[in-house]
Amino acid sequence: MEEIHPKELKKLMLSKKLILIDVRREEDCKKRSLKGAISMPIPTFDLEVFRDLQAKNKGIPTYLVCYRGISSFDLAEALEYRGFRGVCSVIGGMEKCEEEGMEMN
Numbered sequence: 001m002e003e004i005h006p007k008e009l010k011k012l013m014l015s016k017k018l019i020l021i022d023v024r025r026e027e028d029c030k031k032r033s034l035k036g037a038i039s040m041p042i043p044t045f046d047l048e049v050f051r052d053l054q055a056k057n058k059g060i061p062t063y064l065v066c067y068r069g070i071s072s073f074d075l076a077e078a079l080e081y082r083g084f085r086g087v088c089s090v091i092g093g094m095e096k097c098e099e100e101g102m103e104m105n
Contacts, residue, residue, distance in 0.1 A: 002088040005090075013036070020036055021039075022034065024065075033094075037065065042066075054084065062088065069089060
């Protein structure tokens with residue numbers, strides 16, 4: 001299971017197509033989220049929706065972000081265990097992303 005530092009993700013977001021999923025609670029995503037992130041909170045995370053998203057974007061890496069990088073790491077591991085590939089957790093979550101000055105909605 002891969003992880004990425006927000007500094008590296010920031011560079012990728014400028015030059016590469018990717019899928020960014022915010023797995024925090026919906027109300028927190030609405031307040032502030034990374035630009036371009038899709039809200040898919042863990043409590044209501046739908047594997048079929050995720051499967052469809054990956055199928056429609058074959059070969060495009062998926063990055064998961066949460067509050068501090070713990071929940072996204074656990075979810076990325078669980079998805080990998082279920083056979084999904086190209087899923088990566090953002091180290092430090094939104095907390096680190098904000099510190100790195102990443103663009104927000």
